[in-house]
Every structure is written in C-alpha cells, then in structure tokens.
Amino acid sequence: MRRLIAVLALACATACATAPPPRPQLPPGGTIVVVEPDVKLALLAVNARSIDRPDWSAAAREHLARHARDRIAGGGRNAVSLLRAEASPQARQILLLHDAVRVSIRTADTADPAPPTLPRHRAWTLGAGARALAIGDATHALLISCDGDVTSALRGVFVVGAAAAGVQAPTGITRAAASLVDLRSGDIIWKNSIVARPDQDVRTPEGAHALLHALLDGAPL
Secondary structure (H helix, E strand, C coil), rough: HEEEEEHHHHHHHHHHEEEECCCCCCCCEEEEEEEECEEEEEEEECCCCCEEEEHHHHHHHHHHHHHHHHHHHHCCCCCEEEEECCCCCCCCHHHHHHHHHHHHHHHHCCCCCCCCCCCCCCCEEEHHHHHHHCCCCCCCEEEEEEEEEEEEEHHHHHHHHHHHCCCCCCHHHHHHHEEEEECCEEEEEEEEEEECCCCCCCCCCCHHHHHHHHHHHCCCC
C-alpha cells in the first residue's frame, strides 16, 4: 500500500511539474502595440548558397503586420503600429533584448533534451524596461519574427535528383515566432513558434494570412 501511494505521489508530482501554464486572459478592449515584424528571407540557390532577398522580406513584413492588426481588431481591441526605425533608443534596446530571449526560447523549445538551465515551461520576461514599447495607453505588445530560405526552382530539381540517387539534400525552410508581452511587467505571457507549410508563403498576402492564423492560434487576442 505504501508503495502504491509513493507511485501515485510521484506521478502527481511529475504531472504538476510538466503541466503547461494556464492560458492568459486579456481584458476586453484595450490597445496592443504591433511591433514591425522582424523578417529576413533569402533564396536558397542550386549550390545551397543563401542569397538575401530584401524585397521578399519587405513584402512579408507588410503582409504580416497588416494581418496581425486585423486579427487584433477582430477581437475587439485596438492595434497601433510601432516601426522599428521610429522606435526610441530605449525601445530598440528592448527589441534587441527580445531577440536574445527569442533565441533562448527556441533553444529551450527545440533542444532534445532541453538544457537544464532552460526548462521548456519556465517563465520569460523582458523586465520593466518593456514599457518603452508602449504607445499611448497600450498594455501589451505583439512581436513577430520570420526568417528562412525559399528553395529555388533549380535547387528543387537538384534535390529531387539527389533523392533519386539516395542522397539527401537540404531544402529551404521558413520559421516564424510570436511573443505577447505585458508592458506593465515585461513578462512574455504567451508565445508560439512554427515552421511554415508550403501554403504559408509569407511573400504573398494569402500565404502570410495562413501562416499568421497558425502562428497566433491560441493567442489571447
């Protein structure tokens, strides 16, 4: 009997330790800052060289920002835009900090096993300095990033030919991540990251909409 109780207690402790945090709730109304998405896209050439495409990045940045504002407005809240070039020096420091935190989040979420210092369900925060991102009476900020390589047509042909010969050649992938930050505390109260599907080409309005719909699934917006 004692052994059974010990096993049940251990199972309960394990479940409590690994249970995801409760879903945050935002009050109705309110204003959310949509920070200009951080987007960097490139072309994966036939020789596997990655060639930056600023035009693709600019188009995707515009599509993602517009769809994010529409999503927030659809939830009955106000969306205001913060362009990175117009951000204050303090806000830019917070954005750089978020970039570093985002890398840590990706490491914690994708490493197998997770690093002992970066448990998957730990809390993340940008600190009180996150208030520098606020515009007017905004209480939260939405930060979106997207990066990756788009496989060229010639690279696609090469990959197919290599596969036929039993050789695995890498293709381009696009990753996206989003964070919702409480500007009063600096806490990241919700986050998500995905790998884009073929129908989620952020260079087009339709593809960007499909990707953002998946990326913000479950967001309390």
